[in-house]
Amino acid sequence: MRPDLHRLAARVAWWDTPAHTVSRLDHFLARVMTLGTWDDVNAIEAFYGASRLRQALQSASPGIFDARSWHYWHLRLDLGDAGPLPTRHLT
Numbered sequence: 086m087r088p089d090l091h092r093l094a095a096r097v098a099w100w101d102t103p104a105h106t107v108s109r110l111d112h113f114l115a116r117v118m119t120l121g122t123w124d125d126v127n128a129i130e131a132f133y134g135a136s137r138l139r140q141a142l143q144s145a146s147p148g149i150f151d152a153r154s155w156h157y158w159h160l161r162l163d164l165g166d167a168g169p170l171p172t173r174h175l176t
Contacts, residue, residue, distance in 0.1 A: 089128065090107055093117060093121070093128075093129075094113060097113070097116040097125075098113070110141070111140065111141040111145070112146065114133065114137065115142065116149060118141065118142065118150070118154060118158055119150050119154045135162055138158070139162050139164060143164075145171050147172050150170060155170050
């Protein structure tokens, strides 16, 4: 694993191992998109590409994004209206 991704994973998911965090790529990217610094988010976009970030945003689990980040990333990635945040569905 790249050392910079290892450090970033340790910072955005401090309760888990970096290797496990990065292995769940959509979850990792969503965490960075919500908790990362400006440099962090630009680095992951340069490394993974905007289309991969779109995929992570569209498959985000409930509770990862806050409203501000959710709307920001929809605008930044040209996805149009953000709509509501992902929610948990209880049966």
